[in-house]
Amino acid sequence: MSDPLKFERAGDDDRINLAVGQPSPDLIPTEMLQTAAANAFNKAPEHAFNYGDPQGELAYRAALALFLQGQGQTTVCAESLFLTGGSSQALDFICERFTQPGDVVLVEDSTYFLALQIFKDRGLNIVGLSCDANGIELPALTAAIETHKPRLLYTIASFANPTGLCLAEDRRAEIARLSSDHDFIVAADEAYQLLHFEKPAPKSFSHFLNDGNILCLGTFSKILAPGLRVGWLEVSEGLMPRLLASGWVNSGGAINQMASFIVTDCLQQGAQAAHLLTLRRTLAARAAVMQSALEASLPEFASWTVPAGGYFFWLRLTDPSNTDNLVASASRAGVGFQPGNFSSANAQHPNYLRLSFAAYDSAEIETGIRRLRAVLSAR
Ligand SMILES: Cc1ncc(COP(=O)(O)O)c(C=O)c1O
Missing domain, CATH: 3.40.640.10 (Type I PLP-dependent aspartate aminotransferase-like (Major domain))
Structure with a gap:
C-alpha cells in the first residue's frame, strides 16, 4: 500500500498531484x-x-x-x-x-x-x-x-x-x-x-x-x-x-x-473576511471545472456527488479495483490522487479516490483529469 504519511506538496515534482489538499500558491495572500x-x-x-x-x-x-x-x-x-x-x-x-x-x-x-x-x-x-x-x-x-x-x-x-x-x-x-x-x-x-x-x-x-x-x-x-x-x-x-x-x-x-x-x-x-470571498469564488470555479472535466472524461469509470463547498471530490469507481494499486501508474502518467482506503477506519473504500481542486489552477485540473482517464482506461 502507498504511504499515507509521506509528505507531498503540489509543485514539488512534475505531476499534477490532485492528492494534495492545500491551497495553490496564488490562493495564499x-x-x-x-x-x-x-x-x-x-x-x-x-x-x-x-x-x-x-x-x-x-x-x-x-x-x-x-x-x-x-x-x-x-x-x-x-x-x-x-x-x-x-x-x-x-x-x-x-x-x-x-x-x-x-x-x-x-x-x-x-x-x-x-x-x-x-x-x-x-x-x-x-x-x-x-x-x-x-x-x-x-x-x-x-x-x-x-x-x-x-x-x-x-x-x-x-x-x-x-x-x-x-x-x-x-x-x-x-x-x-x-x-x-x-x-x-x-x-x-x-x-x-x-x-x-x-x-x-x-x-x-x-x-x-x-x-x-x-x-x-x-x-x-x-x-x-x-x-x-x-x-x-x-x-x-x-x-x-x-x-x-x-x-x-x-x-x-x-x-x-x-x-x-x-x-x-x-x-x-477585514482582510480575512475579504480574502474568504475571493477564496470561495475561486474554489467554486475550480470545482466547476473539475466537474466538467470529470463529466467529459470519466462517466464510464466512476460516479461522484458534486461538492457544494470545501476542497474535494470523492469518486467511486464503478468496478471493484483497488485504487491503491493505481497510484504508481498514475504517477508515471503525471497525475496524483489519494486512494480511498487512506480515509477509511476499516479499509472500507478500496474502490474510491479523492481529488482536490484547491492546489492547481483550472487548466492544470483539466490536464490532470485527462491523465487520470488515460490511467483508468489503460488498466
Ligand atoms: C478535516 C481536516 N482537519 C484538519 C486538517 C489540518 O488542519 P491544520 O492545518 O489546521 O492542522 C485538514 C487538512 O487537510 C483537514 O482536511
Whole structure:
C-alpha cells in the first residue's frame, strides 16, 4: 500500500498531484500577510515575542469572535475561544486532555486520513460509522454508543474531507444531545465550514455548544495560510478549565503567540473576511471545472456527488479495483490522487479516490483529469 504519511506538496515534482489538499500558491495572500506582519510587530513587539496568555491573547480571541459572528456563528464570544496551532494540534490536544489509551473514538467512515493517525498515536480504538448523503446515520451511531461506550466522536460536519458532504442540521442537534446523555466528547472539525460556494453550510456545532460536550475546531490553514499554524477551539464553559489546566500550555504560554498576532491584524483590518470571498469564488470555479472535466472524461469509470463547498471530490469507481494499486501508474502518467482506503477506519473504500481542486489552477485540473482517464482506461 502507498504511504499515507509521506509528505507531498503540489509543485514539488512534475505531476499534477490532485492528492494534495492545500491551497495553490496564488490562493495564499502573501502581500496581505506581509502587511499584517509589519502592522502586528510594529504595534506590540514586546508581547508578540514574549510568552502569551495560555488561552490566546484577548485581542486575537475578540477579533476572531467578531469575524465568526460575521460569518453567522452568532453565539461565539472571546471567552469561549482558545488559540491553537491549527486543527491537527487541537485534535491531538483534545485526545491528550479527554481520553486514555484504549478508549474508543467514533469517526465517519470515511474521514480525514491524518486524524486517523492522530487517534492511533494516542492509542485510541477507532470505530467507523456508516454515513449517507446527510452524514452520520443515527441508528448506526446509537448502536455504536451502546456497543462501544465511546469517549470521543470526531466529525467533519461540513464539506467533509474526503466526501465533500455535510451533516444535516437535525443530526448535529441529536449528536449534541447524545454526547450529553452518554457522556462522550464531540470534536467537530470545521476546517471547511466557511468554504461554501453558494449556500452556506448547515449551522456550525458552535450553535449546539451548550447542548452537549462539544469542542469546535477551526483553522486558518484552509482559509488563509497553512504555514501560520494558527487555529482555534470553541468550547463550552464547563470544558475550558480542562484545556487551561494543561501543564505544557501553562509552562509555554499561548500556543503560537507570534503567528496569532499576524492573524489578529488580518481579522481586525477585514482582510480575512475579504480574502474568504475571493477564496470561495475561486474554489467554486475550480470545482466547476473539475466537474466538467470529470463529466467529459470519466462517466464510464466512476460516479461522484458534486461538492457544494470545501476542497474535494470523492469518486467511486464503478468496478471493484483497488485504487491503491493505481497510484504508481498514475504517477508515471503525471497525475496524483489519494486512494480511498487512506480515509477509511476499516479499509472500507478500496474502490474510491479523492481529488482536490484547491492546489492547481483550472487548466492544470483539466490536464490532470485527462491523465487520470488515460490511467483508468489503460488498466
Ligand atoms: C478535516 C481536516 N482537519 C484538519 C486538517 C489540518 O488542519 P491544520 O492545518 O489546521 O492542522 C485538514 C487538512 O487537510 C483537514 O482536511
